Amino acid sequence: MTGNELIDLEITLLMEGIYQVYGYDFREYSEASLRRRLLQWLSGSGFASLSLAQSQLLRDHTLFDTLLRGITVTVSDMFRDPAFFKAVRTQVVPYLKTYPFVKIWHAGCASGDEAYSMAIILLEEGMKGRFRIYATDINEEVIRKAQEGIYPLQDLQRFTRNYQSAGGKGSFSDYYTARYDHAILAQPLRDNIVFAAHNLAVDTNFGEMNLILCRNVMIYFKLPLKERVLELFDNCLMPGGFLCLGTKENLDHRKISDRYEAIMPRMQIYQKRYERSK
Ligand SMILES: C[S@@+](CC[C@H](N)C(=O)[O-])C[C@H]1O[C@@H](n2cnc3c(N)ncnc32)[C@H](O)[C@@H]1O
Numbered sequence: 001m002t003g004n005e006l007i008d009l010e011i012t013l014l015m016e017g018i019y020q021v022y023g024y025d026f027r028e029y030s031e032a033s034l035r036r037r038l039l040q041w042l043s044g045s046g047f048a049s050l051s052l053a054q055s056q057l058l059r060d061h062t063l064f065d066t067l068l069r070g071i072t073v074t075v076s077d078m079f080r081d082p083a084f085f086k087a088v089r090t091q092v093v094p095y096l097k098t099y100p101f102v103k104i105w106h107a108g109c110a111s112g113d114e115a116y117s118m119a120i121i122l123l124e125e126g127m128k129g130r131f132r133i134y135a136t137d138i139n140e141e142v143i144r145k146a147q148e149g150i151y152p153l154q155d156l157q158r159f160t161r162n163y164q165s166a167g168g169k170g171s172f173s174d175y176y177t178a179r180y181d182h183a184i185l186a187q188p189l190r191d192n193i194v195f196a197a198h199n200l201a202v203d204t205n206f207g208e209m210n211l212i213l214c215r216n217v218m219i220y221f222k223l224p225l226k227e228r229v230l231e232l233f234d235n236c237l238m239p240g241g242f243l244c245l246g247t248k249e250n251l252d253h254r255k256i257s258d259r260y261e262a263i264m265p266r267m268q269i270y271q272k273r274y275e276r277s278k
Contacts, residue, residue: 010050011038014057021058024138025201026071028225034071041070065141072139073220076110077158078151079117080215081247082165087267088118089167092211092242093125102131102210105236107200107229108217109135112146112193116175117166118213119189124169128188134206136198147195149185151176156183200229209236215246215268230256239274 001009011034015027026034038050045066047053057064079085096102106115115135122131137143151159160172176183198206200217212233218226233243234256243251243260245268251257260270 007035007039007050010054011035014038014050014054017054017058018064022061022064023202024068024199028201028222029071029220030222033073033220037071037073038067041067068139069141072137072142074110074137074139074142075216076113077162078113078155079159079162079166079168080114082162084215084244084247084267084269085117085121085162085166087264087269088244089121089125091264091269092244093121093127095240095242096122096131096210097125097127099210100130102127103207104131104133104211105206105209105213106133106135107198107206107212107214107233109137109146109195110139110142112149112195114213114215115146115193115195116149116185116189117163119192120163120168120175121166122192123188131192133193134209135193135195136206138197138199138201140197143195143197147190149190151183151185153178153181153183200232201225205232206236208238209241210238211242211244212237213244215244215249217246218249219246227255230254234259234272237272239272241272243270243272244268245270 008031019025019027042050042053045053057067104118106118109115112135115133118133135146137146156172156176156178163172175186175189177186214229214233218229221229230251237243245251247268250265250268251260251262251270259273261273263269263271
């Protein structure tokens with residue numbers, strides 16, 4: 001067995017152990033990125049190999065948490081891909097406005113930037129009091145951070161630029177208060193968002209939604225897990241509801257694809273058909 005094959009075996013055994021002990025299922029994550037991130041974690045861990053780390057990882061929750069943080073890529077941004085958020089504002093929100101109340105799910109929300117961006121758009125489009133956003137992630141630490149809504153001051157210039165490019169109608173400074181080296185987001189934004197831990201690989205239905213966004217999350221999943229998660233979203237979405245994916249993702253050749261119409265294919269915005277095609 002080559003050194004690389006041995007590492008792959010160690011990863012398989014460790015992922016199985018983690019699933020059995022903690023219920024986190026990384027067995028169907030794409031190998032290349034998982035391997036890269038595990039080896040990165042290993043190099044800073046003090047263990048000589050994943051096998052040697054395994055027995056402690058399976059017993060020590062705190063150590064496991066450091067691995068979990070290493071495995072999950074939690075990069076996000078306020079109004080990430082501004083053209084996408086502009087499209088949501090012009091193409092999706094007018095439809096949402098036809099409902100008295102809408103429910104939106106950001107699955108894999110990381111630090112919550114996307115969910116806060118959506119809250120800003122909905123408030124600016126006159127939907128105050130008519131929406132609830134559920135923002136979930138597998139990583140509990142990142143969810144706690146998202147809940148706080150605190151960002152380093154140096155990020156604010158970029159957020160402001162993105163907000164303007166995404167068709168912001170006011171001034172981004174209306175949505176935060178600056179304090180020394182950080183900014184805290186305004187309470188009305190946080191009031192409309194429920195943050196919760198949710199694992200797309202093992203947890204189930206999250207209720208009936210008008211809009212689901214799962215951007216830059218499934219790129220880390222192997223095909224069978226992608227299919228299962230898309231099926232989960234399909235079960236949660238009302239007919240006529242919208243599904244939004246990341247810029248490098250799409251529904252091509254997926255099992256649910258014939259139930260959806262790509263209303264803005266380049267933006268990965270899909271609308272669920274009212275009737276299933278035969
Ligand atoms: C790159 S971030 C994307 C954040 C945001 N959606 C965006 O596009 O800016 C990917 C997020 O997916 C989360 N994630 C990974 N596997 C997950 C799973 N099985 N269930 C829920 N969230 C998961 C990670 O913790 C991470 O926060």
